[in-house]
Amino acid sequence: MTIETMRAVFGWCSVINMGLLLWWFFAIVVLHDFVYRVHTKWFKLSVESFDKIHYAGIAFFKIVVFVFNIVPYFALRIVE
8 A cells, every 4th residue: 555545545534534523513513402302212311411421522533533534644744
């Protein structure tokens, strides 16, 4: 696998993962009540715990995307 291929893979993984992250953020901000109602059918959650869980999940996902997709992409850009 060449550096160009790896860079393309990391670039597209970053785009796809950031799209998922933006969708998640959009769903929680705009569709909060709907998403909360769906989740409370499965789990007994208060609004505060629901918000904490999703905030922590979004933060964790964002860190993982930066560490495993965006940083390697820029590292490969610098190397070339």
